[in-house]
Amino acid sequence: MELFNYLLKSSACLVLFFAFYLLVLSRFTFFKINRFYLLGTLLLSFSIPTLHFTIEKSVPRQVMPISQIAVPSDFIAATDVSPSILPTGGLMETEKVFNWIAALPYLYMSVVIGLIIMAIWRLIVLFRYTRRNTKMVNGLKLLHKTEGFTNCSFFSYVFVDEKGLTKAEFEILLKHEKVHAEQYHSADKIIMMFAKAVL
Numbered sequence: 001m002e003l004f005n006y007l008l009k010s011s012a013c014l015v016l017f018f019a020f021y022l023l024v025l026s027r028f029t030f031f032k033i034n035r036f037y038l039l040g041t042l043l044l045s046f047s048i049p050t051l052h053f054t055i056e057k058s059v060p061r062q063v064m065p066i067s068q069i070a071v072p073s074d075f076i077a078a079t080d081v082s083p084s085i086l087p088t089g090g091l092m093e094t095e096k097v098f099n100w101i102a103a104l105p106y107l108y109m110s111v112v113i114g115l116i117i118m119a120i121w122r123l124i125v126l127f128r129y130t131r132r133n134t135k136m137v138n139g140l141k142l143l144h145k146t147e148g149f150t151n152c153s154f155f156s157y158v159f160v161d162e163k164g165l166t167k168a169e170f171e172i173l174l175k176h177e178k179v180h181a182e183q184y185h186s187a188d189k190i191i192m193m194f195a196k197a198v199l
Helices: 002-023 031-050 072-079 100-128 167-181 186-199
Strands: 135-137 139-143 150-153 155-159
Touching: 002 031, 002 100, 002 155, 072 100, 100 150, 100 155, 139 150, 150 167, 150 186, 155 167, 167 186
Parallel strands: 139 155
Antiparallel strands: 135 139, 150 155
8 A cells, every 4th residue: 555655646746747837837948948847857756755754743741640530430330341252153154355455556566567568569669660771861760651650750760751741841850850869859758658657
C-alpha cells in the first residue's frame, strides 16, 4: 500500500504542475523554459512524496491523582461479564473471500510491465526503420515512408512522406525537424513514455 500512496502523491503533484503549465505557461513561446519546466516538474513529482516533515508541539503534561478520577458504577457493572463459551461440535466454517486489495499490486505491476513492453516495442519498430536506406540532408538522415508515422523525427532520423509536400514545405519541415534533432526532443519523449507507464 505504501507504493500506491507514493504513486498517488506523485500523480497529484504532476497534475498540479501540469495544470499550472496549461493555465499559465502554455500560452508563451518560451519553448526552452517550458521544456525544462515540464522535465523538472516530472522529476519533482517523483521526489516530493519522499520528503517527510514532522511538526512537533510540546504540550505540558497534567497529572491527575487516581483518587480524583470518577468511574461510573454502571460502567463497572457492564464490564463484569463472564466469558461466553463457544458451542462444541466442530470447527466453524469460514467463507474464503478474494482479497482485491492484496491483488492490486499484482494488477498494477502487470499493467506497468505491459505498457513498458509496448514502449520498447515502439522503439524497436523505429530502430527497424532506421536500418533502411537513408539519404543525408543538412545533417539529417531522411527515410521515405508513406504510412504510419510520417513527417516526424527520431533523434537525427526524419521519416518523410514527400508526396503531399511542395519543395518549400519540405524545406520548412526539414528545418523544423532539425531543431527537434539538435535539442534531443526524442529523449524527452522516451522519458515521458516510461513515466506514463509507471504512473
